[in-house]
Amino acid sequence: MAALARHGSLGAAGREMRISQPAASNRLAALERRIGERLFDRDTTGARPTPAGRALVAEAVHVLGHLEAIFDRTRAAARGEVLSVGTFPSLAAWLFPALADLLRDATVHQVTDHGDRLVEWVGEGSLDAAFVTVANQMRLPATATATPVAGDRLALLTPPAVRVGSGRRPFAGLDVVAHSYDPSTDALHRRLSALGARPKPAATGETAVRMGRLLGCPVVLPRGLALAYAAPDEEVAPAPVPGRFTLFLVTRRPVPAALAGVVGGLTGRLGLEPAGGES
Structure with missing residues (x-):
């Protein structure tokens, strides 16, 4: 096939x-x-x-x-703990280096895909863990559990010389590149359209920022990604549309001890808020 x-x-x-x-x-x-x-x-x-x-x-x-991956994982197992961890593409560039630093005595096999598929693979046992934002929007496999790790919200990144209006239609006449962590993209586009925008979708956070710079237009994306990608001359501000996310660690029961021990250290490294926080 x-x-x-x-x-x-x-x-x-x-x-x-x-x-x-x-x-x-x-x-x-x-x-x-x-x-x-x-x-x-x-x-x-x-x-x-x-x-x-x-x-x-x-x-x-x-x-x-x-x-x-079986042979690589078998060889790695002889040298120490092996964990197969998945996340969605936009977070991979930040999550996996953080895990590599926090789990120096373990080998982390990296997998990227859509959140719902990653959760399914955790349930079937082919992944040890998944860091996703959709765990509270789907039915988890009976064998899986979800632990809140961090929170995030939508932000507005504006390249130099880009001006956003005020009032009820701050994006009137503007293209606005939009990227969301979860399947809420259609709802986000509707909200942006109501503010006068012409929404343009982007597959990842990095793609969204690069499109905004090339097209000379505002970018709406999760705040953690906006802060990570923003250049010194770019502004990051609260988005004029609602949007909050919770990053979950999904594992089979019980949560692997190595992963449970690093959850608290991920929030700051990923530029996110404490889970449920309002800061």
Whole structure:
């Protein structure tokens, strides 16, 4: 499945797997019969995954990645504690260096993905822990528990020479780049539009800041990221739209002792507020 998605051709996928094209076709057909869904649309131009196929490919890539890490994790286990930790892309550049410093006697395997998928992997046991902001917006697996780590809120970053208005429509006529930690992006865009903005989405915090600088427009994003990325001549102020987040540590029960011991040290290192704080 993964090879077919990469190559878009049964022949090329078969060559990678060292099997013939008919054998690859038979394996795909057998898998489709077992699942009861068509996984790839096939014609003379190649093979393209259906929605069901894309979902299965994503799961296959995750399983393969976990298998490929087995040898590294086994070798690392012989040298000390090994922890597999996941977070979402915007936080990875700040969280993983902090964990590496706080957990110097452990080996931390780093995983990035959407928060809900990371929580699922904690529940199934393929991740030891996930740092996410969606734990209070979803049903946790029965085996998992969520510990509040820190809080954050939306902020407004303005590059030099960018001027924001006042009153009820401070963004009137302005493009505004927006990035949120959690799935509230659509609601954020609606709130910004009500203030006169033309919202522009950004996939990560760094992307949002770079877009704002290039386009010469304000950026709305979590305060911790704004402070981390702001240049000396850029201003960070409270955003004129509501938005608060809580960063959770999600683990299986009981919380690994090594991770429980570093939770208190992460808040300041990540530029965040104490969980539930208003400072």
